[in-house]
Amino acid sequence: MDADMARLILTEAGCEVEWHLWPMTGARIIRSLKDGEFDVMIRASDTEKRREYAYFSRPYRQEVVGLFSQKRAGLPSALTLDKALAEGLRLIGPASGWYGEHFQQLRSKWRALNLYTSYPDAAKGAELLFANPSRGDLILVDADIFFHFVGPARYESVIVHGSDLFVTPAHLMLRKEAVDEEDLQAIDQAIQVLRRDGRLQEMEKHYRPRPLLQILQE
Structure with missing residues (x-):
């Protein structure tokens, strides 16, 4: 694109x-x-x-960045990044790049708790989410690229947490x-x-x- x-x-x-x-x-x-x-x-x-x-x-x-999880994890659709951190959920997220000042602060806290797994690109991030066992409960990722690598066969197996859909x-x-x-x-x-x-x-x-x-x- x-x-x-x-x-x-x-x-x-x-x-x-x-x-x-x-x-x-x-x-x-x-x-x-x-x-x-x-x-x-x-x-x-x-x-x-x-x-x-x-x-x-x-x-x-x-650009659309979304917070996703596998449906089978049973996480609430209204889950936010702040709530996910407070609950000690593991996040798969970008190794670098600018996603706003608030996320910069949250990423530092996740890393300090050893609950953050970095990916170099969205393709690798999708692999980490669907690994067995999964490397995280949630993934923050470019939504266009994420769905591309997830593929139509797995569209229904993921959920986007709507409160954290960032359009910039x-x-x-x-x-x-x-x-x-x-x-x-x-x-x-x-x-x-x-x-x-x-x-x-x-x-x-x-x-x-x-x-x-x-x-x-x-």
């Missing part, structure tokens, strides 16, 4: 795109962008610290030394045009897994 959206946006803005496909953790991606190994990061969160070395485009789609804007993050403000304006204009004519929304809908579309429409 993000690769096709980025290609569409950058092409519309008049850029030539060269892809480099390397498996990386979120922290390694940030370091590599800062070091000039590449110039654009997709699906990025806009933070004040990152603005020291990067520009951010206007949002091009909505996703941006293109551009290394300041690689682009200037004129480039950024062209990219923002391309996003505006593509959202106005509906092409980005259609692409998002095309890739979004069916159960997640249903959850978002409720």
